[in-house]
Amino acid sequence: MQMIPCLDLADSEAIVFSALQTAERSGSQVSIAVVDGAGLLIRFSRIDGASAASVEAAMAKARTAALTGKDSAAAEQAIASGRLALLSLQGVLHQPCALMAGGLVLRSQGVVVGAIGVSGMTPDQDLAIARAGADCFALRVQDCSS
Numbered sequence: 001m002q003m004i005p006c007l008d009l010a011d012s013e014a015i016v017f018s019a020l021q022t023a024e025r026s027g028s029q030v031s032i033a034v035v036d037g038a039g040l041l042i043r044f045s046r047i048d049g050a051s052a053a054s055v056e057a058a059m060a061k062a063r064t065a066a067l068t069g070k071d072s073a074a075a076e077q078a079i080a081s082g083r084l085a086l087l088s089l090q091g092v093l094h095q096p097c098a099l100m101a102g103g104l105v106l107r108s109q110g111v112v113v114g115a116i117g118v119s120g121m122t123p124d125q126d127l128a129i130a131r132a133g134a135d136c137f138a139l140r141v142q143d144c145s146s
Contacts, residue, residue: 005108012043018136030120031058039063054120061103062117072103102126
């Protein structure tokens with residue numbers, strides 16, 4: 001039997017906390033979703049004032065990244081390059097917002113263990129906030145393997 005790493009609640013809470021700190025420093029009103037490797041929600045947070053649309057968008061970006069193993073913006077680029085078959089993936093790209101920047105894959109030991117999705121601001125701002133959460137997770141993984 002193989003042992004595979006997985007994202008746990010403590011990891012997801014640290015990821016969201018780091019992303020929230022970055023969002024609050026910049027005055028960003030966003031929703032933040034962390035999903036496991038199957039794209040199922042583990043942790044979610046919505047900053048006061050974040051739009052209702054950002055809730056579903058954050059989850060869609062995270063789900064897309066987890067299920068494709070690529071950051072959500074990569075799906076947009078692939079489709080723009082002609083890989084239209086991606087549009088038919090069930091449960092992945094069911095919302096156009098799933099193709100925008102802000103969904104980042106989380107890996108441990110080379111395995112996709114989940115993803116973070118952020119929505120509510122511009123794609124670059126969403127990506128920067130998601131990056132803070134992903135960087136926090138990378139540090140946690142590095143500390144565990146040391």
